[in-house]
Amino acid sequence: MATFTVNGQSCQTDKDMPLLDYLRDVLRLTSVKNGCGEGACGACTILVDGRKQRACILTTQKADGKRVTTVEGLSPREKDVYAHCFAQAGAVQCGFCIPGMVISAKALLDTTLTPTRAQVKQAIRGNICRCTGYVKIEDVILMAAAYFRENTPVPMAFDDGMLGRDMKRVDAVAKVLGTGEFVDDIVLEGMIYAKALRSKYPRARVLSIDTGRAKTHPDVVRVLTAEDVPFNKTGHLVPDWDVMIAQGDCTRYIGDAIALVATRTPETLDEVLALIEVTYEELTPVLTPAEGLKTDAPLLHEKGNLQSRQQLTRGDVDAAIAKAAHVVTRHYSTPQTDHAFMEPECAIAAPDGEGGIVMRTASQSVYDEQREIARMLCLPKEKVRSISALVGGGFGGKEDMSVQHHAALMAWATGLPVKVRFSRQESLNIHTKRHAMEIDMTTACDQEGNLVAMRALLVSDTGAYASLGGPVLQRACTHAGGPYHFQNVDITGLSVYTNNVPGGAFRGFGVTQSCFAAEQNLNLLAEMVGISPWEMRYKNAIRPGEVLPNGQIASEDTAYAECLLAVKDAYESSPFAGIAGCMKNSGLGVGVPDFGRVAIEVQGGKVHVLTSAACMGQGVGTVCVQMVCQTTGLPPSAVVHEAPDTAITPNSGTSTASRQTLFTGEAAHRAALQLKDALEKAGSLAALEGAHYYAEFGDPTDPMGSDKPNPISHLAYGYAAQVVIVDETKRVTRVIAAHDVGRVVNPRSCEGQIEGGVVMGLGYAFTEDFPMENGYPTATYAKLGLWRATDAPPIEVHLIEKGTADQNAFGAKGVGEITTIPTAPAAAHACMRVDGKERRKLPIEDTAYRKA
Secondary structure, three states: OEEEEEOOEEEEEOOOOEHHHHHHHHOOOOOOOOOOOOOOOOOOEEEEOOEEEEOOOOEOOOOOOOEEEOHHHOOHHHHHHHHHHHHHHOOOOOOOOHHHHHHHHHHHHOOOOOOOHHHHHHHOOOOOOOOOOOHHHHHHHHHHHHHHHHOOOOOOOOOOOOOOOOOOOOOHHHHHHOOOOEHHHOOOOOOEEEEEEEOOOOOEEEEEEEOHHHHOOOOEEEEEOHHHOOOOEEOOOOOOEEOOOOOOOEOOOOOOEEEEEEEOOHHHHHHHHHOOEEEEEEOOOOOOHHHHOOOOOOOOOOOOOEEEEEEEEEOOHHHHHHHOOEEEEEEEEEOOOOOOOOOOOEEEEEEOOOOOEEEEEOOOOHHHHHHHHHHHHOOOHHHEEEEEOEOOOOOOOOOOOOOHHHHHHHHHHHOOOEEEEOOHHHHHHHOOEOOEEEEEEEEEEOOOOOEEEEEEEEEEEEEOOOOOHHHHHHHHHHOOOOOEOOOEEEEEEEEEEOOOOOEOOOOOOOHHHHHHHHHHHHHHHHHHHOOOHHHHHHHHEOOOOOEOOOOOEOOOOOOHHHHHHHHHHHHHOOOOEEEEEEEEEEOOOOOOOOOEEEEEEEEOOEEEEEOOOOOOOOOHHHHHHHHHHHHHOOOHHHEEEOOOEOOOOOOOOOOOOOOHHHHHHHHHHHHHHHHHHHHHHHOOOHHHOOOEEEEEEOOOOOOOOOOOOOOOOOOEEEEEEEEEEEOOOOOEEEEEEEEEEEOOOOHHHHHHHHHHHHHHHHHHHHOOOOOEEOOEEOOOHHHOOOOOOOOOOOEEEEEEEOOOOOOHHHHOOOOOOHHHOOHHHHHHHHHHHHHOOOOOEOOOOOOOOOOO
């Protein structure tokens, strides 16, 4: 029998279990998060006898006689100070890691109220944050120290909600205190638990599946196989992903589901899965795109192994290269990497009592889920209601079905509420990754350094299933020419099926890969011409009215040249500074219909903003509130942002393609204009009780390959230039990031997005990888190469604004993805300036972080 106190409450248990499970499942303390279960992420940080520990690696028996403190047990003063400081500093994005950060902060401040920034970094070294880049969190702890040290009262909160102001995020306080609900925090009465048996081999024929012994287990509720699925396919765009592999069919990667079991308690799931007997005929896997393209390669899908081919051709590339003074040709390699969002995938499905299903999920679009689940169950869409809880990070990795469809299937089959939750290792093995790419690129310029042509071949490993393989390849191709004014391009992209973990959407969406190659070729050309890499970019920088390599005419708010000017002094300040620039679209573009939609309702004297736009840390809910406040003059206290829910919030598309600020932001603006007109006539919100207003926004674009002389590929582009400075050991000492964001909605939030993107980009450059051996992932969460606070350098952010109030969304455009794109090529350039060696593959080798 173990006896210990938790937040002053005496607890006893004779069951030896992870303390994390006891705190969450028995005491229902939801501030303690299960991020990895292996002591690597810090999301479950607690105090034990005043010292911070990880609840996932401490058991109840080892806690015997100890005093445990979680965020719920902090004093009212501490809660007020931390909630205020985290919200005020803009340090809360997805929020999943924040309660653990609070505990680490308390552990430090209980010992000193005058910490240095270096001490703060060390104090939170055990806590990973994937969103913020740590800068704002460090600011918070220093701010909180001052509040405690000087006994300063927490000020009354006031925000006017106007654009350009540092309004506190609408969900910040709930995330800091652990009261905001993520899916795994939710428990429904009578809920059972489900888990899938995964393939033993990357590629094998399933000869037989025997579930007989599993069905006799005393805790089992139901065992399902492919024959129990009404429509056994799912897929974000292409329905090529098996819900479960049927007997007689072939597996395509080790994440394929063979059977799905449900039990009354989660502890018995693995016992039941072990009782299922599967006989396989192991087959030789296809492990690279080159193998997949061979004429004698086995077909992984009926239509062949070439998942997508994309072509962008303009001008006469052969003639331009033949006449060019300087030509550079290089091969570049970029790896698969994992999103490593802090919250592992989790979904709850429950019957609605009327033949339908209610989902509680954490994805990047509740409507995508509704569509795919309804198709799988052969139900009308309206019979599937999807409601979003808080989303603990996404970065593109929560666009595909992972756990949602299996939860829905089991709930439909049993008539019971069902929770499916990935362990961190399941998440790593199963969900999509950044596409690995092999790139051959030729870039040419004239004697003065004016770019004249590019030819490129991009070969992408899309893995076992299509996911977003086609669109990612499109974006890699349409952005390969970069933000420069030359017109001769011949860019071919091939996306190939293999037996690897599928590639999917990931922050940067293919542009991270093509930019890594293109920007390094520019540096080599600059050396040939005899000008600096900065001058090479400034000379060729796209400016308003000029034509991009994809044919689109740059708009008047184009500010790439201004971004370059903002980093010029920093680049010239150090012989070990590297530079890179880029552009990134806002919106789906290339002819795909794309709409932001917002409804506004007046209820109880407040304005309720309803939209399905998913917030996974980027702050779209706060953007919508600020758009309404800016338009109507109402204070944020009068505006409520509702969670995405297919029953009440209109479909505003997937949170992808850096689109929500522009598309949903403008829809919110247009709906708010209707409210403003009504308010002026009615005189008060009370007089408008029950009123409803609706608006949508979306302008057409032209498909890839359009024969128009100047097609509109995307409604807007953001531009960026970054400088990475390293020391003689090739360790990063400083990053300067200048970003053309059109119009800043919320400066601190925008800075936080850029800081987080830069640190993610540094990880991509130096340390992150997702190694596999013969189709089997070998990585654990602790070995992904994620950067911690002690790795993160000082980051100087320059926000470039050329957007005007008469533009859509008051001139704002997305910044979520572009922040990560130029970092890796800038880092590679910096390292080359130290030792003269080109870096043509990621992660970069022969640095302070990774040996050759």
